[in-house]
Amino acid sequence: xxxxxxxxxxxxxxxxxxxxxxxxxxxxxxxxxxxxxxxxxxxxxxxxxxxxxxxxxxxxxxxxxxxxxxxxxxxxxxxxxxxxxxxxxxxxxxxxxxxxxxxxxxxxxxxxxxxxxxxxxxxxxxxxxxxxxxxxxxxxxxxxxxxxxxxxxxxxxxxxxxxxxxxxxxxxxxxxxxxxxxxxxxxxxxxxxxxxxx
Numbered sequence: 001x002x003x004x005x006x007x008x009x010x011x012x013x014x015x016x017x018x019x020x021x022x023x024x025x026x027x028x029x030x031x032x033x034x035x036x037x038x039x040x041x042x043x044x045x046x047x048x049x050x051x052x053x054x055x056x057x058x059x060x061x062x063x064x065x066x067x068x069x070x071x072x073x074x075x076x077x078x079x080x081x082x083x084x085x086x087x088x089x090x091x092x093x094x095x096x097x098x099x100x101x102x103x104x105x106x107x108x109x110x111x112x113x114x115x116x117x118x119x120x121x122x123x124x125x126x127x128x129x130x131x132x133x134x135x136x137x138x139x140x141x142x143x144x145x146x147x148x149x150x151x152x153x154x155x156x157x158x159x160x161x162x163x164x165x166x167x168x169x170x171x172x173x174x175x176x177x178x179x180x181x182x183x184x185x186x187x188x189x190x191x192x193x194x195x196x197x198x
Contacts, residue, residue, distance in 0.1 A: 002115065005139050009039070009130045010113040016072075016101040017082040027103060029072075030134065036069035036160075037130040038153055041105075041116050041123040045077045045085040049147045051095050053125075056150045058098040067157055068132075071100040076111060076122055079104040116141055129156055131164075171195075 004010075009029060016027035029037065040057070042050040057064075057071050064071050075082075082102040088094025103110065111117040116126035127148055129138035138156050142148055159170035168180035171191060181191040 003139055004115065004128065004136045007136055009037070009128065009134050009136050010110075011134075012103075012110045012113070014103050014105060014110060015079040016103045017079050017086060018101055019097075019099040021083060021086060021097070023079055023083075024101070027101060029130075032070050032072075033134060034132055036067065036132060036157060037128075038064060038069055038071045038157070039074065039114075039128045039130060040072070040148070041074045041111055041114065041126040043122040043125070043144055044075055045081045046088075046093065049125075049145065050075075051085075051090075051093065053147055053150075054095050054098060055090065057153075058095075058100065060150055060154065061099055063154055064157070067154075067161060069157055072103060073100065074103040074105050074110055074123070076105050076108050078106050127153060129153070129160065131160065 011028060011030045013026055013028045015023055015025045018024050042053060044050065054073060061071060082104060085094050086097055090096045105111050108117055108121060111123040114126055114128065116124040118124060124144065125142035125146065125148055127140045128136050131137050137160050140148065155175055158176040159174055162180065163169055166180065169183045171181050174180065179191065179194065181187050
C-alpha cells in the first residue's frame with residue numbers, strides 16, 4: 001500500500017445512511033468540499049471493535065463540527081445493513097442513531113482506492129484526514145483487532161489547522177495550546193532548549 005498523504009483524496013459516489021436515517025444514493029466525498037473530512041474505514045457492521053469506535057466518534061461529534069470537520073464512516077456492508085445496525089440498540093450490540101453518514105462500499109471500490117482492502121474482502125481500520133482542498137494530510141491504518149484513538153484524531157486535526165493558520169509546525173505530542181516550533185534551525189534549537197526537561 002502506497003501512502004496517500006499529500007495526494008488528492010479519491011472521490012467516490014455511493015449510497016450513505018444519513019443522520020436522519022434516510023438513504024442518500026448519490027453521496028459524494030467531493031460534495032463535502034470546503035470543510036475538513038475525517039474518513040474512516042471499518043471492517044463490518046455487527047462486529048466487535050467497530051461499534052466502540054463508531055460510538056466514540058459519535059460522542060465527540062460536536063468537537064469535530066466545531067472544527068469544521070465532517071466525520072464519515074465506510075464499510076463494505078450495504079446501506080440496509082447500516083440502517084439495521086443503527087436501528088439496533090447499543091445494549092443489543094447496535095450503534096443506535098449515530099449522527100454522521102455511514103457509506104455502503106458494497107462493490108469494495110472505495111476501500112480498494114484507499115488501499116485498505118484486505119484479500120478477504122473487508123477493510124482494514126483506515127483513517128484519513130482530508131483538508132478543505134480535498135488533499136489527504138494524515139493516514140493511519142490499523143489491523144482488525146486494534147481500535148483507534150478518537151483523541152488522537154482530534155489532536156492531529158488541531159495540529160493541521162494550527163500549522164495552516166500560523167505556519168509553525170507541531171512537535172511530538174503537541175496538543176492545542178502547547179508551544180509549536182518555527183521550521184528553521186534556530187526555531188528547532190529554541191524549542192528543544194525550552195523543552196529539554198519535558
